[in-house]
Amino acid sequence: MSANVPVHILDFIRHLLSATANVALYGMNHPQVEHLSSQAYAGILTALETCREFSMLVVDDELIINGLPQDPSLVLDRFAQILKSRGIGHIKVLEGVSRQELKELIAGLARQSETPGVIASSEHLRLGRVELSAGGEGWGRHHVPIPEMPAEERDRFMEIYETVKHHHKLKVNGLLEVVSGFVEVFRQEGRPLLVMAALRDTDEYTFTHSTNVCILNLAQAMSLGIQGQLLNDIGVAAMLHDIGKLFIPEEILTKKDKLTSEEFDLMKQHPAKGARYLLETPGVPRLAISTAFEHHMKYNFSGYPQVSSDWRQNICSQMTTISDFFDALRTRRSYREPLELHEISEMLQIMMGNDLHPLLTRNFLQIIARLTEPSV
Numbered sequence: 001m002s003a004n005v006p007v008h009i010l011d012f013i014r015h016l017l018s019a020t021a022n023v024a025l026y027g028m029n030h031p032q033v034e035h036l037s038s039q040a041y042a043g044i045l046t047a048l049e050t051c052r053e054f055s056m057l058v059v060d061d062e063l064i065i066n067g068l069p070q071d072p073s074l075v076l077d078r079f080a081q082i083l084k085s086r087g088i089g090h091i092k093v094l095e096g097v098s099r100q101e102l103k104e105l106i107a108g109l110a111r112q113s114e115t116p117g118v119i120a121s122s123e124h125l126r127l128g129r130v131e132l133s134a135g136g137e138g139w140g141r142h143h144v145p146i147p148e149m150p151a152e153e154r155d156r157f158m159e160i161y162e163t164v165k166h167h168h169k170l171k172v173n174g175l176l177e178v179v180s181g182f183v184e185v186f187r188q189e190g191r192p193l194l195v196m197a198a199l200r201d202t203d204e205y206t207f208t209h210s211t212n213v214c215i216l217n218l219a220q221a222m223s224l225g226i227q228g229q230l231l232n233d234i235g236v237a238a239m240l241h242d243i244g245k246l247f248i249p250e251e252i253l254t255k256k257d258k259l260t261s262e263e264f265d266l267m268k269q270h271p272a273k274g275a276r277y278l279l280e281t282p283g284v285p286r287l288a289i290s291t292a293f294e295h296h297m298k299y300n301f302s303g304y305p306q307v308s309s310d311w312r313q314n315i316c317s318q319m320t321t322i323s324d325f326f327d328a329l330r331t332r333r334s335y336r337e338p339l340e341l342h343e344i345s346e347m348l349q350i351m352m353g354n355d356l357h358p359l360l361t362r363n364f365l366q367i368i369a370r371l372t373e374p375s376v
């Protein structure tokens with residue numbers, strides 16, 4: 001998921017960088033600095049004509065703009081480095097930002113500070129610190145306090161999954177049993193996420209991922225008071241959301257490098273392929289069919305497949321998008337380590353209301369915040 005940075009935001013970043021470099025050379029009051037900061041400010045104003053705010057987040061050395069990772073570029077890489085070296089994890093630019101606020105940011109960035117977090121936020125330019133936690137607290141990458149899911153459920157689902165993979169015939173009843181098993185365990189444990197699978201290292205990513213998305217969906221649904229058949233259907237829908245990937249060539253699914261645009265086009269067919277397959281399979285809840293089809297659509301319809309603007313997405317699809325995103329970021333990829341819980345929370349906050357349903361995301365953030373609370 002990478003995107004072209006909106007041109008005005010890129011203008012802003014480019015001029016901000018030049019202005020910052022020029023302050024170091026000539027001082028804050030030099031006409032060149034004045035000129036470059038005006039251009040940076042013009043970029044902000046134009047960018048804010050189409051949205052009320054925009055955000056930039058540094059994850060590892062990459063810049064995420066409005067929730068979307070960007071293709072590598074010298075300017076963006078440099079900007080990410082500068083932010084990181086100044087202890088800034090994210091910047092949110094809000095409507096109403098003044099020239100003065102921008103100048104203070106430039107002056108702050110230009111200071112060669114050794115101490116992170118010295119640049120203060122202003123009313124319309126919100127800066128977030130990089131949390132330099134050494135691990136041990138919270139849900140760090142070396143500290144995942146999550147026991148394995150019950151072996152029985154795991155094996156049963158693995159078996160169903162393998163069957164689908166090799167014979168393309170789904171045993172819906174078996175799946176329902178697995179999900180009811182999860183729900184039962186959650187009821188007894190009282191803390192659904194504690195049962196989340198710690199299966200990072202199995203070679204079967206889609207299996208592990210589907211199980212995790214199921215557990216996260218159930219946690220969301222239960223926290224909203226959903227129960228009974230609907231709760232089970234939401235779990236089943238999550239288990240099956242990526243079933244269409246079984247029809248995508250293995251070499252694309254497991255490719256370590258970035259997908260070519262042709263490969264990505266093929267990958268983008270998995271929602272429709274999955275929905276079609278489920279439609280033809282007896283006994284599958286209808287919710288699972290819409291979820292398979294809609295889980296990459298995003299709240300603002302910026303994802304895929306593309307549909308008409310009056311399309312109404314199912315709430316289960318929207319929950320699945322959030323769980324899916326969370327699990328993908330928690331997973332180690334060839335190009336990055338799994339993200340820390342606080343980093344994922346920051347990204348979710350930025351994407352809330354754009355890519356992700358705002359209320360469901362807020363609820364999800366509360367669920368993951370509870371993860372760091374001491375056990376009861």
Ligand SMILES: [Fe+2]
Nearest residue numbers: 241242295296
């Ligand atoms: Fe998917």
Ligand SMILES: [Fe+2]
Nearest residue numbers: 209241242324
């Ligand atoms: Fe997925």
